[in-house]
Amino acid sequence: MSAEVTITPEIIQKHNVTPEEYQEIRSILGRDPNITELGIFSVMWSEHCSYKNSKKVLKLLPKDGPRMLVKAGEENAGVVDIGDGWVIAFKIESHNHPSAIEPFQGAATGVGGILRDIFTMGARPIASMNSLRFGTLDQPVVRRLLTGVVAGIAHYGNCIGVPTIGGEVYFDESYEGNPLVNAFALGLARKEDIVKAKAEGAGNPVFYLGAATGRDGMGGASFASKDLTEESEKDRPAVQVGDPFLEKLLLEAVLELLKTGCVVGIQDMGAAGLTCSTCETASRGDTGIEIDVAKVPQRETGMVPYEVMLSESQERMLVILKKGREAEAKRIFEKWDLHAEEIGQVTDDKIMRVRWNGKVAAEIPPRRLADDAPVYDRKAVEPKYLTETRAYDWRSAGKPGDLNAALLKLLDSPTIASKEWVYRQYDHMVRTNTTVLPGSDASVIRIKGTNKSIAMSVDCNSTYCYLDPYEGGKIAVLESARNVACSGAKPLSITNCLNFGNPHNPEIFWQLQKCVEGMRDACLALGTPVSGGNVSLYNQNPKGAIDPTPTVGMVGLIEGRQPVTSHFKDAGDAVLLLGTTREEMGGSEYLKTLFKVKSGLPPRADLAEAVKLVDLLQALAAKGLLKSAHDCAEGGLAVALAESCISSLGQETGAQLTVDAAGLAPEVLLFSETQSRAVITVAPERLEEARRLIAAQGYPCAVIGKVGGHELVINGLVRVPVEVLSHTWRGSIARRMDAAGGSSAL
Numbered sequence: 190m191s192a193e194v195t196i197t198p199e200i201i202q203k204h205n206v207t208p209e210e211y212q213e214i215r216s217i218l219g220r221d222p223n224i225t226e227l228g229i230f231s232v233m234w235s236e237h238c239s240y241k242n243s244k245k246v247l248k249l250l251p252k253d254g255p256r257m258l259v260k261a262g263e264e265n266a267g268v269v270d271i272g273d274g275w276v277i278a279f280k281i282e283s284h285n286h287p288s289a290i291e292p293f294q295g296a297a298t299g300v301g302g303i304l305r306d307i308f309t310m311g312a313r314p315i316a317s318m319n320s321l322r323f324g325t326l327d328q329p330v331v332r333r334l335l336t337g338v339v340a341g342i343a344h345y346g347n348c349i350g351v352p353t354i355g356g357e358v359y360f361d362e363s364y365e366g367n368p369l370v371n372a373f374a375l376g377l378a379r380k381e382d383i384v385k386a387k388a389e390g391a392g393n394p395v396f397y398l399g400a401a402t403g404r405d406g407m408g409g410a411s412f413a414s415k416d417l418t419e420e421s422e423k424d425r426p427a428v429q430v431g432d433p434f435l436e437k438l439l440l441e442a443v444l445e446l447l448k449t450g451c452v453v454g455i456q457d458m459g460a461a462g463l464t465c466s467t468c469e470t471a472s473r474g475d476t477g478i479e480i481d482v483a484k485v486p487q488r489e490t491g492m493v494p495y496e497v498m499l500s501e502s503q504e505r506m507l508v509i510l511k512k513g514r515e516a517e518a519k520r521i522f523e524k525w526d527l528h529a530e531e532i533g534q535v536t537d538d539k540i541m542r543v544r545w546n547g548k549v550a551a552e553i554p555p556r557r558l559a560d561d562a563p564v565y566d567r568k569a570v571e572p573k574y575l576t577e578t579r580a581y582d583w584r585s586a587g588k589p590g591d592l593n594a595a596l597l598k599l600l601d602s603p604t605i606a607s608k609e610w611v612y613r614q615y616d617h618m619v620r621t622n623t624t625v626l627p628g629s630d631a632s633v634i635r636i637k638g639t640n641k642s643i644a645m646s647v648d649c650n651s652t653y654c655y656l657d658p659y660e661g662g663k664i665a666v667l668e669s670a671r672n673v674a675c676s677g678a679k680p681l682s683i684t685n686c687l688n689f690g691n692p693h694n695p696e697i698f699w700q701l702q703k704c705v706e707g708m709r710d711a712c713l714a715l716g717t718p719v720s721g722g723n724v725s726l727y728n729q730n731p732k733g734a735i736d737p738t739p740t741v742g743m744v745g746l747i748e749g750r751q752p753v754t755s756h757f758k759d760a761g762d763a764v765l766l767l768g769t770t771r772e773e774m775g776g777s778e779y780l781k782t783l784f785k786v787k788s789g790l791p792p793r794a795d796l797a798e799a800v801k802l803v804d805l806l807q808a809l810a811a812k813g814l815l816k817s818a819h820d821c822a823e824g825g826l827a828v829a830l831a832e833s834c835i836s837s838l839g840q841e842t843g844a845q846l847t848v849d850a851a852g853l854a855p856e857v858l859l860f861s862e863t864q865s866r867a868v869i870t871v872a873p874e875r876l877e878e879a880r881r882l883i884a885a886q887g888y889p890c891a892v893i894g895k896v897g898g899h900e901l902v903i904n905g906l907v908r909v910p911v912e913v914l915s916h917t918w919r920g921s922i923a924r925r926m927d928a929a930g931g932s933s934a935l
Contacts, residue, residue, distance in 0.1 A: 194223075194224040196221060196222065196223075196224065196227060200224070200227070201227070204227055204228065204230075204231035205231055205235065206227065206230065206231050206234070209563075210230075210234060210563055213563065214226075214227070214230050217553070217554065217557050218552075218553070223550075223551070224495055225493075225494045225495045225498060225543065225550050225551045226551045226552075226553060228464075228495050228498065228499050229464050229468075229498055229499070229543075229551060229553060229558065230553075230558065232460075232461040232464055232465070232499055233461060233464060233465065233468060233558040233559065233562065234558075234562040234563065235461075236692070236724070236726050236727070237460055237461075237725075238460055238461050238465060238562075239562035239563075240724050241562050241563050241564055241565055242565050242567055242692040242693075242698075242726060243687065243692065243701065243724045243726065244564050245564060245566065246701060246702050246705050247261075247262075247705070247724070249705050249706060249709045250685075250705060250708065250709050250712065250719040251709060251712050251713055251718045251719060252718050252719055252720075253718055254682065254716065254717075254718040256269045256270045256271070256681060256682070257269060257270075257682065257718055257720065258270055258276060258380070258383065259278070259310070259383065259720075260718075260720070260721075261718075261719050261720055261721040261722070262721065264310060264385060264386055265280070265305075265306040265307075265309050265310055265386055265456065265457060266278045266279060266280040266306045266307055266310050266312075266376075266720075266721060267279065267280060267682065267684060267719075267720020267721040268310065268312075268378075268383055268720070269681055269682050269720060269744070270380065271641060271643070271681070271746050272641070272746075272748075273639065273641075274379055274380050274381075275377065275378075275379065275380070275636065275639065275641065276312070276377075276378050276379070276380050276383060277312070277375055277376065277377055277378075277643060277744065278307050278310040278311075278312040278375070278376045278377075278378065278383070279307070279373070279374065279375040279376070279684055279720065279742065279744055280303060280306050280307065280373070280374065280684050280720070280721050280722065280723075281303070281320070281371055281372065281373040281647070281684045281685065281686045281722055281723060281740065281742045282299065282302065282303050282306070282371070282372055282686060282722070282723040283299070283369065283370065283371050283372075283686050283688060283723050283725035284296060284298065284299025284302070284370045284371075284372060285367065285368065285369050285370055285371075285688065285725050285728055286727075286728075287299070287428040287429065288334070288337075288338055288341075288368055288370040289334070289366070289367055289368055290428050291337075291428040292333070292334045292336075292337025292338045292341060292368075293337040293338070293340055293341040293344070294341060294428055294429065294430050294431060295338070295341065295370065295428055296337070296338040296339075296340075296341030296342045296345075296370050296372075297341035297342065297344055297345040297431045297433070298341075298345075298428075298429040298430070298431040298503050299341075299342075299370050299372040300317060300319075300341075300342055300345040300346055300372050300374075300431075301345055301349075301431045301433065301436050301503055301504065302372070302457070302459045302460075302503070303317070303372040303373065303374040304317065304349065304351060304374050304436065304440070305436070305439075305457035305459065305504075305506070306374070306457060306459070307374045307375070307376035308376060308440050308443055308444060309384070309386065309443065309455050309456060309457050309506065310376065310378070310383055310384060311378050311382040311383050311384040311444070311447045312376030312377055312378035312382075312383070313376050313377055313378065313440075313444060314351045314374050314375070314376045314440070315351070315352075315375060315376060315377050315620065315622060315634055316351065316352055316353075316354050316374070316375045316622075316623075316632070316634045316643075316645065317346055317351050317352070317353050317354070317372065317373060317374045317375070318353065318354060318355050318356040318373040318374075318632065318645055318647050318742070319342055319353070319356040319370065319371060319372050319373060319647070320356055320357050320358075320369065320371040320373070320647045320648075320649065320686070320740045320742075321335075321338060321339075321356065321357070321358045321359070321368070321369065321370055321371075321611075322358075322359045322360075322361070322364045322368055322369035322651070322688075322735070322738060323335050323338075323358070323359075323360050323364050323365075323368045324360065324361070324362055324363075324364050324365030324366070324368070325360055325361070325362055325365070326360060326603055326922070326925040326926070327925070328365060330365075331360075331365065331368075332925075332926060334368050335926075336926070338368065338370055339611050339614055340614065342370075342372075342614075342615065343614040343615050343616075344433065345431055345433045345436075346433075346615060346616065347615065347616040347619070348433035348434060348437070349433040349434075349436055349437045349440070350437060350616075350619050350620065351374070351619070351620075352615075352616060352617045352618060352619045352620060352622070352623050352634070353612070353615035353616065353617055354615075354617045354623050354626070354627060354632040354634060354645070355612065355617070355626075355627040355628075355629075355631075355632035355645070355646075355647075356373070356608075356612075356627070356647050357608075357647050357648060357649075358603075358604075358608050358611055359604050359651065360603045360604050361604070361651065361652070361736060363651070363655075363733070363734070363735045363736040364735055364736075365730070365732070366730030366731070366732060367728050367729060367730050367735055369688050369725075369728065369735065369738060369740075371647070371686040371688070371723075371725075371740045373645070373647055373684070373742045375634075375643065375645060375744065377636060382447065382448070384447050384452060384454070384455060385454060385473070386454050386455060386456040386469065386470050386473060387453065387454040387470055387473040387474040387509075388453070388454050388467075388470035388471045388473070388474040388476050388478050388509045388535045389453050389454065389474040389476060389509070389535065390453055390476075390509075390511070390512070390535055391476065391534075391535055391536055391537040392512050392534055392535065393453050393509050393510060393511060393512050393534060393535045394509070394510050394512060394515060394531050394533075394534055395467075395478060395480060395507065395508070395509055395531070395532055395533040395534055395535065396507070396508040396509075396510060396518070396529050396530065396531050396532065397463075397484075397485055397486065397505065397506075397507065397508075397529065397530045397531075397532045398439070398442075398443075398505070398506045398507075398508050398522065398527060398528070398529045399435065399439050399458075399504045399505040399506050399527060399528065400432065400435055400486075400488075400502055400503060400504040400505055400528070401486040401487055401488035401502070401528065402462075402463070402485050402486060402487050402488065402492070402497055402500045402502050402505070403487070403488045403489045403500060403502050404489055404492070404496055404500060405428070405429050405430050405500070405501070405502055405503075406428065406429035406430075406462070406500055406501025406502055406503070407496065407499055407500060407501070429501050429502065429503050430502075430503065431503045431504070432503065432504055435504045436503070436504045438525045438526060438527055439504055439506065439525075439527065441525055442521055442522060442524070442525035442527050443455065443506065445521050445524075445525075446508070446518060446521050446522075449514070449517060449518070449521070450511075451510055451511050451514035451517055451518055452508060452509070452510060452511075452518075453509040453510060453511055453535075454470050454473075454474065454508075454509040455506060455507065455508050455509070456469060456470050456506070456507050457505075457506055457507075458501075458502075458505040458506060458507060459501070460501065461499070461501070462498065462499060462500050462501045462502070462505070463480075463482070463485070463497065463498050463500070463505075463507070464498045464499060464558075465559075466506075466507035467480060467507060467541055467543075467555070468541050468553070468555035468558040468559045469555075469559045470507065470509065471535075471539075471541055471555035471556075471559075472555045472556045472558070472559035472560055473559075474535070475539070475556075476535050476536065476537060476539065477535070477536035477537060477538040477539045477540045477541065477542070477555070478533060478534075478535055478536060478541050478542070478555065479533045479534060479536050479540075479541075479542040479543075479544065480532045480533030480542075480543060480544070481532060481533060481543075481544040481545065481546070481547065482494050482497040482498060482532070482543055482544070482545055482550070483544070483545050483546040484530050484531070484532040484533075485497050485530065485532055486528050486530055488502075493545075494543060494545045494550035494551070498543060498551070508529075509535060515531070539554060539555070539556070540552055540553070540554060540555070541553050541554070541555040541558065567692050567693065567695070567698040568695040568698065569695055569698045569699040569702050570695035570696055570698075570699055571696070571699055572696040572699065572700070573696070575656075575657075577788070578656050578775075578788045578789065578790075579656075579789075579790055581775065581786075581788040581789045581790075582789075583774040583775060583777075583780060583786075583789050586780060586783075586784040586786050587784065588856075589779070589783055589856050592855060592856070592859060592906050592907055593907055593908065593909050595779070595783060595856070595859075595860070596827050596828070596831060596859070596907055596909065596914075597909065597913070597914070597917050598782055598783060599778055599779065599782050599783075599824045599827075599828055599860070600824075600828065600831055600914060600917045600918040600921070601917050601918070601921045602778060602781075602782045602824075602921070603921050603922050603925065604778065604823065605778060605782075605823055605824050605828060605918075606917075606918050606919075606920075606921030606922060607628065607835075607918050607919045607920075607921065607922070608627070608628070608922065609628070609919060609922075609923075610922040610923045610926060611922070612627040612628070615627070617632075622634045622635050622636075622637060624642060624751075624752055625644075625676060625752050625754055628755075629675075629676065629754045629755045629756075630646065630671070630672040630673075630675040630676060630755050630818070630819060630820055631644040631645060631646040631672045631673045631675065631676040631678065631743075631745070632644070632645050632646070633645070633676055633678075633747065633752040640748055640749045641746065641747065641748050642678075642746075642747040642748075642752055643678075643744055643745070643746065643747075644673045644676040644677075644678035644744070644745040644746075644747060644752065645673070645742065645743070645744050645745075646669045646672035646673050646742070646743050647669065647740060647741065647742045647743075648665055648668045648669040648672060648740070648741055648743070649661075649665040649738055649739055649740045649741055650664060650665065650668070650776075650791075650822075650823065651735075651736040651737060651738040652736065652776045652781065652787055652791070653665075653776050653791040653792070654700070654704055654736060654737040654738065654739065655700075655736040655737060655776075655787070656775065656776045656787075656788070656789065656790065656791045657776075657790065657791050658699070658700045658701075658702075658703035658704045658707065658737055659703040659704070659706055659707040660707060660791055660792070660793060660794060661704060661707065661737065661739075661791065662703065662704035662705060662706065662707030662708040662711070662739050663707035663708065663710055663711045663794045663796070664707075664711075664791075664792070664794045664864060665704075665707075665708065665711075665739055665740070665741045666683060666707075666708050666711035666712055666715065666717070666741050666743070667711050667715075667794050667796075667799045667864065667865070668820065668822060668864075669683065669741045669742070669743035670711075670715050670717065670743055670745075670799070670803050671799070671802065671803060671806075671820040671865075671867065672743065672820060673743050673744070673745035674745070674802070674803040674806040674807055674818075675753060675755065675806055675818040675819060675820050675867060676745070676747065676752045676753050676754070676810075676818075677747050677750060677751075677752055677753045677806070677807065677810030677811075677815065677818075678745030678746055678747045678752070678807070679745050679746050679747075679807055680715055680716075680717050680743055680744075680745045680803060681717060681744050681745055681746055682717050682718055682719070682720045682743075682744060683708075683712060683717050683718075683719055683720065683741050683742060683743050683744075684719070684720050684721055684722045684741075684742045684744075685708065685719060685722040685723075685739055685740060685741050685742065686722050686723045686724075686725060686739075686740040686742075687701065687704070687705070687722070687723070687724045687725065687726075687738075687739050687740075688725045688728050688735065688737075688738040688739070688740065689701045689704075689724075689725075689726050689728060689734070689735070689737050689738070690726070690727065690728055690729040690733075690734025690735060690737075691726065691727050691729055691734065692726050692727075694734070697734055697737075700737040701726075701737065704737050704739045705739070708739060708741070710796065711794075711796065711799070714796040714797070714799070714800050715799075715800060715803065717743065722742075747810075750810065750811065750813065753810055753815045753816075753817065753818050754817060754836075755817055755818065755819035755832065755833060756817055756819075756832075756833055756834070756835065756836035756840065757816075757817055757833050757834055757836075757842050757844060757870055757896045758816045758817055758840075758842075758870065758896070759816065759872075759896065760842065760895075760896055760897035760898075761873055761895055761896065761897060762816050762817075762870040762871065762872060762873065762895065762896040763870060763871050763872075763873055763876045763892055763894075763895060763896075764830075764844055764846060764868065764869075764870055764892070764893050764894045764895060764896060765868070765869050765870070765871060765879070765883075765890055765891065765892050765893065766826070766848065766866065766867075766868055766890070766891050766893050767802060767805065767806075767866060767867045767868075767869060767883070767888060767889065767890055768798075768802065768821070768863070768865050768866030768867065768888070768889055769863070769866075769889045770825075770826060770851070770853065770857070770858060770861055770863050770866065771792075771861065771863045772853060772854075772857045772861060773791070773792040773793070773861050773862055773863045773864075774789060774856075774857060774860070774861055774862070775788070775789025775790040775791050775792075776788070776789055776790075776791035776792075776862075777789075777823075777824075777825070777860060777861070777862045778823045778824045778825075778828075778860075778862070779824070779825065779856065779860035779862075791862075792861075792862050792863055792864050793864070794864045794865070795864070795865065798864075798865045799864065799865045801865075801886065801887070801888055802865045802866075802867065802888060804886070805882075805883065805886045805888050806818060806867065806869075808882060808886065809869065809879060809882060809883075812878070812879075812882065814871055814875055814878065814879045814882070815869055815870070815871070816869075816870040816871060816872055817833060817868075817869065817870045818867055818868070818869045818870075819832060819833045819867065819868050819869075820866070820867045820868075821862070821863070821866040821867060821868065822862070823862065824860060824862075825859060825860040825861050825862050825863075826848070826858070826859060826860075826861070826866070826868070827859035827860060827903060827907060828860075829866075829868050830844065830846065830868060830901060830903065831901055831909075831914050831918070832918070833868055833870075834901050834911050834914060834915075835911070835914060835915045835918055835919070841911050841912075841915055842896055842897065842898070842899075842911065843896075843897060843898035843899050843900045843901050843902070843910075843911045844894055844895065844896050844897065844898070844901055844902070845894050845895055845897065845898055845900075845902045846893045846894035846901075846902060846903050846904070847893060847894055847903075847904055848891070848893050848903060848904060849891060850904070855904075855906050858904075858906070859903065859906060859907065870896060873895075876892070880892075899911055899912070901914060
């Protein structure tokens, strides 16, 4: 087997392969690799595909549960049983590096990729969400990135007809130069229709389906496994280009094809493209696979095996059919006007063999690529900055002055403010199943023909994770569970996207390890196993690493009742505060927004208390007692109350409230971010029933006032017209974008 290119140390280094890894490759092959084989190993052994730096840490996360049908790491997406023969498949993944270089296509193809992970399982995508992180909006480059990313998400989701029903957007200096774009999707299927990505049955034909292969996306997996630098602009060819209209055809064709029973296995060509789909399906099936890449449809001339195997062109699938059923499948491909080519077959020799016009271009055992990548024990050291941040006394920042002005300043902070500028660009009503729109604690989508709805939330307070990774990881899970429970849903399972800096830095690896430990403990307490997700490392630029950001996507089940939303409803409704406020100001939005301080000890999360609140919210919802429910998060009680006065549907009302200060300073009472608290409203005629149920559950509760009027009044501390609250909160992002000449479209 001759090599097209002489392999030199420089070539090896360019492929992000260490000298030790290269020797392991030689040992596996029993010879030197050629350039195609080196490229294949480089992408499959990249962090993006192999998790070689994070795999041992990921094993800490719980994966088992009575509802789990497909566990984390087994397939393209996790699958959870929701009863009566229905299952949901869901997952979250990152597209951070591509979005930093080319925000529109980077974000758009992130949406396309996560949707393919869902429908290759045999599930129809019914909802998508996203978690976005940017630098501060006073930076022109950040405004450009925000505009491009949101437009890319809107373009792909709106065109393919899957509703984008919510998510989160944070702004912090640590993300300047390295925005985070995490895409979440959820699909619905009958239990018997779930399909695995396995290549089984020697002699079964292997088909290539979808778009022609080009040079876009070359080395994308490797690109996502190294730091962003000022030279990264040269990596623009590593950003893929998406076509949502073609993906819609692919989606419908695949779902129809899977119904025929002629499919043995199917996999999306995502990260690492044809390389990943061939070796992973063969590895899962414990078989071999042989393809001739000269038969792969190509839209550019002069492509060589290396390029065809590593291309990450979008909207492509690998399909293994039952031998003899080819004609049946081709009729479906033709019906949907899709290009399909038979490019190979399953073999029984446990070798992935790549040919080029019959000549061997690569021969590698697929299991060694997919399952046996090197796994590293990285050194973990507690960051030095924590000594200083833990010792910080929040009082040293000074007094806030006018508390009305302080509340309005918090509501004007883009991290807290309404994200209408973002989600008004998304079609969240397509397919007419969305019952709770973006802007509430969780978004909810119904399952037609059943009494079931699915609540979804994505969440992570990265400031907490920076100041205390263990508590931050724990709170990311607990807050996402509270969000779902506020809608009346029972939390079922999470998917996560672990966004961190360079794992070779012992302090970064310590952050990763501690965040995962916190997530583990919260998941175990809640009984919400991890269904899968993504690890995205090397998120840093020349100025430093991002704040640790373990994004959590939580799904919950509502049965037999309408979901609850976060905004106040009717005058006279009683307002109750569940939970106890403590002096916990470290890492708060109060400090960040009013004093530009990101320091202190963040709130402590008591697991037993958190679980009790989640259970209580479900119990109240089951009895039909909740008129509204909103968890206290960034900005504390005052922000939660202000947000409850403002409905995303335009229905706005004030509230007259008196909260027992219990000796707390006014700014603590209003802006402390103590965990496991929620603001709920109850119809006055059912107040005593609600109080009895809450007392039976043994949870702290106080009736703090009534809904009504045109002002938010809290003790004698705050008195602001709801119209002013609404204008400030709704217009924050738009004012910044419009003042700078920003646009909601490219």
